[in-house]
Amino acid sequence: MSKSPDRCVPSTADGLACCVPLAREPITVEQAAGAASMLKAVADPARLRLLSLVLSHEGGEACVCDLLPYFDLSQPTISHHLKVLHDAGLLHRKKRGTWVYYIARPEAMHALGSLFAAAAAPTLAGAGA
Amino acid sequence: MSKSPDRCVPSTADGLACCVPLAREPITVEQAAGAASMLKAVADPARLRLLSLVLSHEGGEACVCDLLPYFDLSQPTISHHLKVLHDAGLLHRKKRGTWVYYIARPEAMHALGSLFAAAAAPTLAGAGA
DNA sequence: CCACGACATCGACCGATGTCGATATTGCTC
């Protein structure tokens, strides 16, 4: 019954839990660890705003110098946050001359969104049991 | 065109950022703080698994004694994690006799899902600018 | 080649957080 594979291959090769909805069935310890590492990256006001700024910036990309004016934080701190987002697979780095541009990775955004997508519908569990 | 108010009233009265997508435009400092507090709650493997277990449990609800066997953690620790999820507005508490049942709040699940929903689509920013 | 500007790395500090054992609270049962 719970045989709908969606259109999602479990590309855990990237370290991304592609489609692992929280509902329907309990996630495994490994899935929880992977998803939590991604969520930890965005569970910070500064990083959340950085991600949002990159996403909404012209062309979907932004360099550090574009982002700095939005914060009261030091440049090393911003750089650190960007590194956290990059290490979590949420941001892609592209070097252009002296500047480093960051671009959000749609796969990661999709992975995060799909986590809670199925959970938003009310009374979903127990219907099949 | 960027005038679509969706069907979402900003019910920040709950402390929930109802529909605050990351993309399209930069989120405010307050929105980031609110969303981050919710994300912090789920940015932990144990709590993520707890949420998933509650969601997929029969009837969409589970008491602490149902959840305990799934973990190697002590009962106070599980209780603590459930409190964190409850304080973040992700779980609802219902007392029935000696047992306390936890139920996931669909509004909160929707709020988390909508954060990344719009960000999953590629090349969304810069199109309107 | 040298100076400068953009960004990353390092080391240190300190508050936040996950974990435990012990204990308190609440409700059921006999």
Place this chain on the structure above:
DNA sequence: GAGCAATATCGACATCGGTCGATGTCGTGG
């Protein structure tokens, strides 16, 4: 009411994580 079972609270401990200043690296331009 006494005892027990389910859950929450408390205090302590160790580790994690965000922040900074100082410094290193790399590319550009004079």
